[in-house]
Amino acid sequence: MIIPVLLAGGSGNRLWPLSRELYPKQCINLTDPHQSLIQQTLTRVGRCGIESAPVVVCNNDHRFLIAQQMLELGIAGTIMLEPAARNTAAAIALAAFEVQQYAPGASLLVLPADHLIGDAERFSEVVSEAYSRAVNGALVTFGILPGYPETGYGYIEAAQYGQVSPIKAFHEKPDLDTATGYVNAGNYYWNSGMFMFTPETYLAELKCFQPAVYDAVAAAMAERYTDLDFIRVGAEAFSRAPSISIDNGIMERTEKGAVIPYDGDWSDIGSWQSVYEHAQKDDNGNALVGDVVVENVHNSLIRSDSRLVAAVGLSDIAIIDTHDALLVMARENSQTVKTVVNQLKSNSRTEIRQHQKVYRPWGSYETVNLGEHYQVKHVKVKPGAKLALQVHRHRAEHWVILEGTAKVRIGEHEQILHANESIHINVGDVHTLQNPGDSVLDLIEVQTGDRIDEDDVIRFADYYQGEAGGPGEL
Structure with a gap:
């Protein structure tokens, strides 16, 4: 065996x-x-x-x-x-x-x-x-x-x-x-x-x-x-x-x-150069992933996860574009990306730890907009998943249901919300959210208040053993 x-x-x-x-x-x-x-x-x-x-x-x-x-x-x-x-x-x-x-x-x-x-x-x-x-x-x-x-x-x-x-x-x-x-x-x-x-x-x-x-x-x-x-x-x-x-x-x-x-094909896929080597390429030797437009570009790796990326007159380069960070380099320098990561780590940059889209055991959330006293998140909750019972001391939250079914508890009151319905959670309200349906619950969360950070939460019940983050962080 x-x-x-x-x-x-x-x-x-x-x-x-x-x-x-x-x-x-x-x-x-x-x-x-x-x-x-x-x-x-x-x-x-x-x-x-x-x-x-x-x-x-x-x-x-x-x-x-x-x-x-x-x-x-x-x-x-x-x-x-x-x-x-x-x-x-x-x-x-x-x-x-x-x-x-x-x-x-x-x-x-x-x-x-x-x-x-x-x-x-x-x-x-x-x-x-x-x-x-x-x-x-x-x-x-x-x-x-x-x-x-x-x-x-x-x-x-x-x-x-x-x-x-x-x-x-x-x-x-x-x-x-x-x-x-x-x-x-x-x-x-x-x-x-x-x-x-x-x-x-x-x-x-x-x-x-x-x-x-x-x-x-x-x-x-x-x-x-x-x-x-x-x-x-x-x-x-x-x-x-x-x-x-x-x-x-x-x-x-x-x-x-x-x-x-x-003696077979093998790679540890340890660099962007190795990703390029194993990627499918066009007639000009380019590996293009996502919404990418090129003109007179050769032997390059260009990947976009969110928006349109256009490149003109380049060769042997790598462009990796995510929601919150952009990497541009000569492909031959791909082994030195770790040096950049170390610089970011020494400056305590959050971009090395997580994406704007963050995955949690109950689903995911993505920061759409962030200001001094507000934050907008796009939230997805898996079927049957439930967020921690909690309270925020410095911010209010407003949830707008886009798709699916939400069971919301505020204090001792529970109600069911469907698409195009919304609910407001005041500062100090003890609340939780559950997806009782068999499809993904899709919603927009708007946070407003004196403090907009992930530390403004007190949890009373944690269903995932302390996994932090998200609207109604766990």
Whole structure:
């Protein structure tokens, strides 16, 4: 039996402004208009003939997004929440301890949730070969045959090339000269971050080489409990785990490690350059997404999520336009976007954390207009969803129903509202909102008052365990 384990904890800083801390790249339709990267990964696992429910490891902020991504595919699985970021050795240990409880002897297929693999048939063949090694006690990693000297990937140095081989070393992202030397040497692979092994083998090697990680995760799992559809573990215990990767912590030290070559199409989609390389292009080599008009533009990536973008007389550039941020750069500089993100972070800019459109467990909201004493939001509430019972001390709210049915409670009074009807919530009114219908509730919220911020809320009932934000923040 193979249990897929998806690592979904990253935020994809190099894909800003589309990828944000609260809406990471694995949940974005980057290369496929119909599926996000994590949905493509889940679909790919199914095409390998793996029918076992997946285990997804993610952080608390992304839990409802990940659950929604799986729900859209009709896939049920286990979602484990990392209380803190402690790198891949600890994240994989969470899944290993969990699977060991209900499927001892199964093999874990560990996959980053945000990678792109085009050759599903070849991938399935390599997975089968890795499985035959894993059940016999090997810790297998997948090495990608390098097509060119890439500086954005780490490398695996193998004892032999072109076959399943012991691992000599892992190497961090090199400069161009070093990467060229790796490719010319012939026994180096791109590090894919994909692995296969049994929980028993992994945990035994973890206990041997990284006992502090093992002990911290074991203690955290001893406090394991279920919260809605998620599995939580002891936060204080988990935080004691050293932050170390499986590569450096285990695979470089164990004598059971092996690298298996994968020669199919693969990308970690870690930059706008890689998005461009895998995008469908027109006759001029342009990848255009959204409302885009070009004249005399060549070999460029232009994406608009909201408004018309026009470009004239440009080559080899990337333009990424979102509701609240615009990125313009030479495509060759796409690896340095993270530097811009770090500048924004040092200036406490909210644009790195979330979009104007914010997704919540109950639906979404988008800021349409914002002034000193007012804010207008477009709100969508899922069927059956309910917002927290709450009160605002400094602002009033006016809701206008556009489509669907709203059940509104103000104090002890409840009423049903339909399209083209509205209701006013005064400062100090205790209120909540629910969608009792079987279609999305669509409404406009107008906030007015002395304070227009997300801190002006007191919650009396929180149906989603403290998930903040939105009209009637949760």
